[in-house]
Amino acid sequence: MSRRTRRNHTPAFKAKVALAAVKGDRTLAQLAEQFDVxxxxxxxxxxxxxxxxxDAFGPGGGSGAEQAAIDVKSLHAKIGELTLENDFLEGALTKAGLLSAKR
Structure with missing residues (x-):
């Protein structure tokens, strides 16, 4: 008896199956046989x-483009802050002789 390999279903397939189940015109057993899940x-x-x-009908349900833009701005600010800290600490450790010049 051979085992079936693990299958990865696309979100579109999952939505199609879930919508068919929500309709309720066929039983779960019939849907399972039809879609082979x-x-x-x-x-x-x-x-x-x-x-x-x-969530599809809530505020911002269409797309998260505005929220993603806000997140990118804050992430860029954080990257700049951390880069500045790393540069400062690297200089301080090099002056103290605790960090070798060849990294």
């Missing part, structure tokens, strides 16, 4: 769809 997996995808469906 375990009924427990269909139930999990359906629950995930139902729990995150409200």
């Amino acid at each position: 375990h009924p427990n997996q269909i139930t999990a995808w359906k629950a995930q769809l139902e729990s995150k469906a409200a």
Whole structure:
């Protein structure tokens, strides 16, 4: 008996299966046979769809482009701050003789 290799389903496939389960016109067993996935997996995808469906209609539900831009700005600021600290500490340790010149 050979084992089936682990499959990675695309988000589009998961959504298709979950939407079919939400419709309710077919049983879980029929959907499992049609899509060749375990009924427990269909139930999990359906629950995930139902729990995150409200996010699609909430504030900023369309895209997170504005939030991503804000995060990038703060991350760039943090990178600059940490670079400045590293340069300062490297100079101080080199003057103290605790950091070798060849790194």
